[in-house]
Amino acid sequence: MTQTQPPQETSALPENSPPPPRTSPESAVPASAGPSMGRLVGVDLARALAVFGMYVVHIGPPLSATTGVASWIRYIADGHSSVLFATLAGFSLMLLAGRREPKTGLAGRQAKARIAIRAAVLLALGTVLAMEYGGVIILGFYGVYFLLALPLVRLRAGTLAIIAAAFALVTPQLAYVLTSLLTSSVQESINAYDPLRRLSEVGALDLLLTGFYPALTWMSFVIAGMALGRLDLSSGTVQKRLAALGASLTAAAYSMSLLLAGSGALRSTAEDGSSSGGSGSMPPASGSMPPDGGSFPEMSASFLLKAGPHSGTTFDIIGSVGVAILVIVGATVAMDRLPRLRRLAKPVIAVGTMSLTAYVGHFLAQSALSVPAGTGTQQSWVPLIMFVLGATVFAAIWSRFFRRGPLEYLLNAATKPAKHIR
Secondary structure, X not given: OOOOOOOOOOOOOOOOOOOOOOEOOOOOOEOOOOOOOOOOXXXXXXXXXXXXXXXXXXXXXXXXXXXXXXXXXXXXXXXXHHHHHHHHHHHHHHHHHOOOOOOOXXXXXXXXXXXXXXXXXXXXXXXXXXXXXXXXXXXHHHHHHHHHHHHHOOOOHHHHHHHHHHHHHHHHHHHHHHHHHOXXXXXXXXXXXXXXXXXXXXXXXXXXXXXXXOHHHHHHHHHHHHHHHOOOOOOHHHHHHHHHHHHHHHHHHHHHHHHHHXXXXXXXXXXXXXXXXXXOOOOOOOOOOOOOOOOOOOOOHHHHHOOOOOOOOHHHHHHHHHHHHHHHHHHHHHHHXXXXXXXXXXXXXXXXXXXXXHHHXXXXXXXXXXXXXXXXXXXXXXXXXXXXXXXXXXXXXXXHHOOOOHHXXXXXXXXXXXXXXX
């Protein structure tokens, strides 16, 4: 049985080189990755699905303009695609820090330096993009996630899972208390001295607590992804256990929320006309959310029982982690056991290997083509389909000639100084 060899460098959002063959000559079934640090093709497929889910939210019709199957696609993409992105970010951290076994000594120090450099680059890139496109840009938040995750990169899967669960249970209530106590005058005072806030509408307070993807609650997804990164996803036993876990988390969280909060428990904030990019900060009791995601409205504590996309509650976090696990495991199993599908999916998988380029590129293309960015106001699915096809064709062609995507190459180059750390 053959094993994939680990890439020399990996990127922050994507992993940045086309996946090498992982097929056994005897059975045509991919070999177990074992202790290998090489990525699974299924993870790249999951990344591509996350990218396309973000396209649906930013370019596709609003939820209120869809019906039937289209409505389900729009609803599932809202919130879950960005959660999948964040979970896969945690997985990528383990590829840098040592997938099955954490790197120690010099290798460990260099890995942490690479992560810190990537965090700084993503924060800078996210701030630049937020100046044009607003708080819907997730890259700056990624930078904060990476920095906050640094102390955790040497922990085992079980420990990481426990920490992720603790965050899911505690941080939504903490966020509720903090936003209830934080007044508009305090917010204005903090923002007045915040250089990031002066440059864009996403400042330190937004990144940590009140923005679209606040680190306080979203670190649950990242840490859960780190736990997944420490597991052998090519193992059939691990796949079955994760599938059972994902299904259990999803069913338990959403059913309990429905039981406690009623029929509107799973309602998406997009249904109320708020930014379809979603806000991770707590919305008011009515469910509406201002586009900047930065106000501190009064709201009932009963909102904490809801589980709608981007509500940021314990039930939302647990259910969304369950969905992310199911997507990652499902993509991995499909790529492992269906070699013909794996061959057909190569262009889509290529998008997953350069998801940073695909993510940033779709905003730049929206500007160039005068397509509204980050609002999901299109009444037709045609622009969305064209963006998906465009990204797929670009990634398929690019990956035939280059190991990394354009932005992945630049991000990798930026981390080269970490090799000189002793």
